[in-house]
Structure formats: structure tokens, C-alpha cells
Amino acid sequence: MDSDIDRLVIDDCERGVFRIHRSVFTDERILASERERIFDRCWLYAGHVSEVSKPGDFLTRKVGGRPIIIVRGDDSTVRVLLNTCRHRANLVAREPSGSGLKTFRCFYHGWIYNTRGQLVGVPEADAYSSAFNKSDMGLMPVPRIEIYRGLVFVSYYTQIEGLVDYLAEAKDSLDLFLDYADELEVPKGSHAYSMRGNWKLLTENSFDGYHTLITHERQFSTANGYVPDGQGRSLGNGHVIFGEGKLKRPTYLNQIAGPELQQQRERLEKKHGRERAERIMAVNGNTLIYPNLIIVDRWRTLRTVFPVRTDFSEVQSWALLPKGEDKSLRAKRLDNYSLFVGPGGFGTPDDVEAIESCQLAYGTQKEVEWSDASRGMHRSPQNFNDELQIRAVWREWRSRMTHMRHATVHDDRVVQVA
Ligand code: FES
Numbered sequence: 287m288d289s290d291i292d293r294l295v296i297d298d299c300e301r302g303v304f305r306i307h308r309s310v311f312t313d314e315r316i317l318a319s320e321r322e323r324i325f326d327r328c329w330l331y332a333g334h335v336s337e338v339s340k341p342g343d344f345l346t347r348k349v350g351g352r353p354i355i356i357v358r359g360d361d362s363t364v365r366v367l368l369n370t371c372r373h374r375a376n377l378v379a380r381e382p383s384g385s386g387l388k389t390f391r392c393f394y395h396g397w398i399y400n401t402r403g404q405l406v407g408v409p410e411a412d413a414y415s416s417a418f419n420k421s422d423m424g425l426m427p428v429p430r431i432e433i434y435r436g437l438v439f440v441s442y443y444t445q446i447e448g449l450v451d452y453l454a455e456a457k458d459s460l461d462l463f464l465d466y467a468d469e470l471e472v473p474k475g476s477h478a479y480s481m482r483g484n485w486k487l488l489t490e491n492s493f494d495g496y497h498t499l500i501t502h503e504r505q506f507s508t509a510n511g512y513v514p515d516g517q518g519r520s521l522g523n524g525h526v527i528f529g530e531g532k533l534k535r536p537t538y539l540n541q542i543a544g545p546e547l548q549q550q551r552e553r554l555e556k557k558h559g560r561e562r563a564e565r566i567m568a569v570n571g572n573t574l575i576y577p578n579l580i581i582v583d584r585w586r587t588l589r590t591v592f593p594v595r596t597d598f599s600e601v602q603s604w605a606l607l608p609k610g611e612d613k614s615l616r617a618k619r620l621d622n623y624s625l626f627v628g629p630g631g632f633g634t635p636d637d638v639e640a641i642e643s644c645q646l647a648y649g650t651q652k653e654v655e656w657s658d659a660s661r662g663m664h665r666s667p668q669n670f671n672d673e674l675q676i677r678a679v680w681r682e683w684r685s686r687m688t689h690m691r692h693a694t695v696h697d698d699r700v701v702q703v704a
């Protein structure tokens with residue numbers, strides 16, 4: 287299987303050829319390996335601490351195929367617990383979120399767990415022998431958890447490197463994103479939707495400059511649009527960034543909230559100096575934290591995509607906004623957020639349409655086996671619509687799927703410089 291997978295990505299820098307075999311989007315065995323070699327062995331974004339700001343706050347979601355509970359215990363510690371009763375497996379927490387919780391009570395047979403996950407009540411406990419030890423039967427925590435500046439990451443791989451090492455250069459881009467305000471919060475609610483397409487198609491789409499002016503012509507041809515700029519860049523370990531650069535036209539948010547944002551700019555300048563403030567405020571691009579956390583800086587959005595089947599994925603996205611900001615600015619931001627990246631916005635439906643349409647077209651793969659991602663492979667630097675960042679992710683994918691380690695080279699080895 288390993289050498290088979292190796293052959294599914296053609297990476298020929300000499301000739302400037304980069305191809306992906308279309309079975310990677312349809313083959314059940316590939317998805318099974320991805321679960322084992324990617325989702326079971328990476329750091330995965332689970333949520334933000336502001337979503338459980340008080341003791342007794344909790345939320346449930348699915349991360350890497352496992353139902354989990356993120357809960358702030360009565361001791362104020364944020365924990366991530368596997369959402370399965372130690373009796374006979376039922377989901378212990380069934381609501382999307384809640385607060386003021388003292389205990390979780392499994393509705394099946396009534397076992398009770400506290401907010402630290404300890405088993406504190408079993409109906410008619412004397413029915414069990416002395417071998418039954420309540421203290422061994424608490425809700426199981428995820429094997430690894432690390433919280434980076436409020437972002438909660440989990441891993442199901444106990445041996446995984448620390449999160450900061452894992453992030454490589456993506457840490458700097460994350461820092462820029464998180465420097466936006468002294469305290470950030472995820473406002474209540476999220477966008478959750480699904481698409482009839484392979485999960486990798488959305489990661490690709492999220493930093494694909496080539497499609498923006500074409501797929502999103504309707505949005506970008508209006509006065510509110512922007513001119514894409516910047517280039518794709520590898521950040522190591524499969525993380526990439528796309529679209530860093532200066533805006534050539536003001537963003538929609540700048541147009542509707544100019545003066546309010548000016549105040550924020552001044553605050554940031556005081557704290558970080560002019561140049562960094564500019565970068566924090568302007569455009570830092572879209573960042574992929576491998577494998578599936580997409581940070582869309584322009585809309586201050588965090589988005590994850592997880593596979594359900596080879597041709598079906600679940601997406602969830604949240605805004606991460608300055609805490610305690612003015613109500614009208616907040617309203618404008620949320621508006622702006624929904625306008626493009628919302629599931630009914632100007633961008634997402636077009637992207638999902640393109641993704642689902644690709645997936646349908648894989649029906650031809652016995653005859654048409656390969657997709658191409660070689661744009662700009664012969665030149666450095668890249669244009670905004672070249673595909674270096676897409677290749678970087680595929681290089682990581684191939685290395686993880688074949689050797690279960692990071693790729694050593696993510697960039698093109700450019701042979702002829704244009
Ligand atoms: S499955 Fe939870 S109490 Fe039985």
C-alpha cells in the first residue's frame with residue numbers, strides 16, 4: 287500500500303510536472319489510511335477557550351472522527367474528554383453546548399460524571415463487585431491537549447511532538463492573527479454545513495488563488511471586491527499561507543467601519559509599532575494549519591473540515607473577534623463574516639459548488655486519472671495564482687501517508703528560473 291500511495295503524487299521538478307491521482311479523492315482505503323496516518327497523528331483544532339468561559343460551560347463536537355466534550359471544570363481547568371460513557375458507550379453530553387453544568391448524567395442508565403470527568407454516581411452501586419473501581423471509570427480525556435493563546439488543540443497520538451514544534455513557521459502567522467486584540471473571543475454560534483466532496487478539496491480551495499477571480503467573479507467584479515495579491519508560501523510541516531500582501535483596494539469591512547477600525551489600528555500601532563500593526567490589520571492571507579484548520583484572516587475566521595466519507599465532509603467555522611468591542615462594529619463584522627464565508631454568502635456556495643462538481647467528475651477517473659497542480663512550478667517567486675502552496679500540502683500528505691512523518695521538502699526545487 288505504501289509504495290502504491292507514493293505513486294499517486296507525481297512530483298517532477300525537473301520537468302515541471304505535478305500530478306495527483308484522482309483516486310485519492312474516491313478510494314475508501316485511502317480514507318482509512320488518512321484517518322490512521324493523518325487524523326490520528328496530527329494536532330487537530332478543537333475549539334477556543336472563550337467558548338467555555340465559565341466553570342460548568344461545555345460544548346460538544348466531533349474532532350477527528352471522535353465525539354468530544356470541551357468543558358471548563360469546577361476547578362476552572364479546560365478539559366477535552368471523549369464523549370462516551372464508560373458503561374456501554376452512550377454519548378454522555380448530547381447538547382451542542384450548555385452552561386452552569388454541575389454533572390453530566392448519561393441518559394441511558396444514569397451514570398453521573400462531574401465537570402472534571404470523574405465518575406461520581408452509579409445507580410445501585412452495590413450491584414458491582416469489589417473489582418469495580420469508580421475512580422478508573424471516569425470520562426477518558428483525549429491523549430494530548432495543548433492550548434495555544436486560547437486555541438485548543440488535541441491529538442490522539444501520545445508520542446506527537448509539542449504543538450509549537452508542530453506549527454513550525456505557522457506559529458508566526460498564527461501570532462499575527464492572534465495579536466489582533468488583547469483578548470479575542472468566539473461569539474456564540476458557528477456555521478456548520480456539509481458538502482458532497484472530499485475533505486482535501488476544501489483545504490485546497492481555501493488557498494487556491496487561481497480560482498478566486500474566476501469562481502468568485504460576481505463578488506470581485508463589484509466595487510467591494512479586492513484585487514488578490516501576494517503569493518503562496520510553505521510554512522513547514524504541511525502548513526501553508528496564501529495571499530499575504532497589501533490590499534490594493536479597501537476591504538468591505540474597511541468601507542463600512544473605517545473610523546472604528548482606525549481606532550483599533552492606533553491601539554495596535556502603540557503596542558506593536560507601525561509596520562506590524564499594518565500587517566495585523568491588513569492582509570495576512572489564508573493559513574492552513576495541517577491538516578484541516580483554515581484561518582481566513584480577512585474574515586477573522588477559523589474553519590475546520592473533517593471527512594465523513596470519501597465524498598462527504600463536514601465543515602464548521604467560527605469568527606474570532608476582539609472581546610468587548612463596540613456593538614455596532616461587532617454587528618458589522620458579523621455581517622462581513624457571513625457575507626463571503628457564510629454558507630449562504632458570496633463565496634462559500636460557489637466554492638462548494640466547484641468542489642461537489644469536481645467530486646462528480648471523478649466518476650471519469652478510469653479514463654482520466656490525473657489532476658494537475660503544476661502551475662508556476664518553474665518559477666520563483668510565485669504569482670498569487672500559482673500552485674506552490676497546493677503542492678506543498680500534497681508533499682506533506684504523501685510523506686505522512688507513506689512514511690508517517692513530515693515531508694522534508696515542501697517547496698519546488700526550481701530548475702529554470704523565469
Ligand atoms: S451507557 Fe451510560 S449509563 Fe449505561
Ligand SMILES: [Fe+2]
Nearest residue numbers: 498501633637
Ligand atoms: Fe473560493
